[in-house]
Amino acid sequence: MENYDVIVIGAGAAGMMCAIEAGRRGRSVLVIDHAKAPGEKIRISGGGRCNFTNTRTEPKNFLSANPKFAISALRRYRPTDFIALVDRHHIAWHEKTLGQLFCDDSARQIVAMLLEEMEAVGAQLRLETSVTAIDRTPEGFRLIAGGRTVTCTSLVLASGGKSIPKMGATGFAYEVAAKYGVPVVETRPALVPLTFDVSLLERLRTLAGVAVDARVSSGKTRFEEAMLFTHRGVSGPAILQISSYWREGGEIEIDMAPGTDVFELLREARRTSGKQAVATVLSRILPKSLANHIAVTGGAVGNIADANDALLRRLAGSVSAWRVKPVGSEGYRTAEVTLGGVDTDALDSRTMAVKAVPGLYFIGEAVDVTGWLGGYNFQWAWASGWCCGQAV
Numbered sequence: 039m040e041n042y043d044v045i046v047i048g049a050g051a052a053g054m055m056c057a058i059e060a061g062r063r064g065r066s067v068l069v070i071d072h073a074k075a076p077g078e079k080i081r082i083s084g085g086g087r088c089n090f091t092n093t094r095t096e097p098k099n100f101l102s103a104n105p106k107f108a109i110s111a112l113r114r115y116r117p118t119d120f121i122a123l124v125d126r127h128h129i130a131w132h133e134k135t136l137g138q139l140f141c142d143d144s145a146r147q148i149v150a151m152l153l154e155e156m157e158a159v160g161a162q163l164r165l166e167t168s169v170t171a172i173d174r175t176p177e178g179f180r181l182i183a184g185g186r187t188v189t190c191t192s193l194v195l196a197s198g199g200k201s202i203p204k205m206g207a208t209g210f211a212y213e214v215a216a217k218y219g220v221p222v223v224e225t226r227p228a229l230v231p232l233t234f235d236v237s238l239l240e241r242l243r244t245l246a247g248v249a250v251d252a253r254v255s256s257g258k259t260r261f262e263e264a265m266l267f268t269h270r271g272v273s274g275p276a277i278l279q280i281s282s283y284w285r286e287g288g289e290i291e292i293d294m295a296p297g298t299d300v301f302e303l304l305r306e307a308r309r310t311s312g313k314q315a316v317a318t319v320l321s322r323i324l325p326k327s328l329a330n331h332i333a334v335t336g337g338a339v340g341n342i343a344d345a346n347d348a349l350l351r352r353l354a355g356s357v358s359a360w361r362v363k364p365v366g367s368e369g370y371r372t373a374e375v376t377l378g379g380v381d382t383d384a385l386d387s388r389t390m391a392v393k394a395v396p397g398l399y400f401i402g403e404a405v406d407v408t409g410w411l412g413g414y415n416f417q418w419a420w421a422s423g424w425c426c427g428q429a430v
């Protein structure tokens with residue numbers, strides 16, 4: 039039988055950070071993962087360049103049943119702390135937009151950095167290992183992992199959420215939570231493309247692949263970023279962001295020319311360029327195929343000189359206030375994250391410990407804290423992992 043101070047289940051962003059910090063404090067640490075390689079989501083993140091943090095991280099960038107829960111961890115481990123770690127490893131990075139930091143070269147550098155740090159503090163990593171049993175003992179926990187019995191004083195669940203099951207995502211953390219009576223806030227796919235019904239898709243068929251800068255709203259929440267028409271509905275950063283707030287049965291409103299008074303633009307064009315086709319005028323502010331689609335479906339096929347105010351107003355509405363009801367999302371198959379998770383009311387916000395079960399911890403995406411798109415989810419993984427690593 040092998041004994042460790044700390045066993046971490048999940049060699050992802052949060053688990054590796056926790057292992058590094060626990061190891062630095064002199065704890066013996068074993069990290070177990072059923073995948074072939076550690077940090078697979080880090081490797082594919084940010085289009086292979088890993089958007090590893092966001093310099094503008096604030097509690098308001100996170101969703102949770104208890105929005106205050108994340109504040110403590112986010113204050114204790116900040117984007118600047120992770121940047122300092124990245125700099126120590128001479129990994130070149132750049133800000134892409136809106137505080138989002140990416141590696142210049144490859145996300146693999148972040149995985150290599152974490153593995154190097156783990157090795158430096160003596161944390162062990164066991165891959166392709168499944169945990170088939172967990173039991174409490176007077177000293178902590180006993181696990182059967184890869185057929186071997188291992189024990190620990192502190193057990194950390196860092197096995198992530200349900201997104202991208204193809205990459206090994208499981209609901210394991212929620213199962214362990216249920217086993218120990220820890221409540222779980224209902225989970226759902228988030229940062230995920232939204233889908234339309236077949237008849238709408240048929241009407242939008244020619245637009246698949248068209249991208250536009252848009253302001254997308256659901257209720258009072260709005261995001262202004264790029265949006266993309268797909269063969270199934272809509273995607274792109276603005277849609278992924280709003281997907282975390284949208285609920286089945288609800289509408290989203292899309293402004294495809296934010297900051298432009300489209301009615302005024304059309305009226306002005308009627309005055310000065312009456313011989314232009316409506317689609318041509320709309321293509322000043324929209325991609326050509328989208329401009330064409332809006333003009334044709336709006337019944338504006340002639341010159342703009344022939345369009346009355348009512349028609350121009352309708353067209354302006356189609357551009358600036360397109361209200362559409364998605365039928366669903368692409369689901370966990372393509373969702374970047376899982377909304378919901380282990381109920382934060384059951385956890386200590388400073389340490390991530392389960393208040394009612396001494397020695398048990400949940401960190402990272404498994405917890406009911408979900409960031410916006412833009413490096414916030416990794417910052418939560420680093421921060422919650424770091425805090426837990428100080429406590430185990």
Ligand code: FAD
Nearest residue numbers: 048050051052072083084089197198210402403413415416
């Ligand atoms: P994970 O990184 O998911 O790690 C969990 C680990 O646990 C995995 O290694 C898994 O194999 C292991 N595991 C699962 N179940 C078991 C089990 N039963 N037994 C043993 N091991 C198990 N966020 C950003 O901030 N910036 C980005 O650029 C970004 N890009 C993304 C791109 C994609 C395509 C996806 C899917 C996500 C992206 N995210 C991004 C989100 C980010 O990857 C996650 O929020 C983050 O990885 C969560 O870290 P974690 O350590 O909690 O979980």
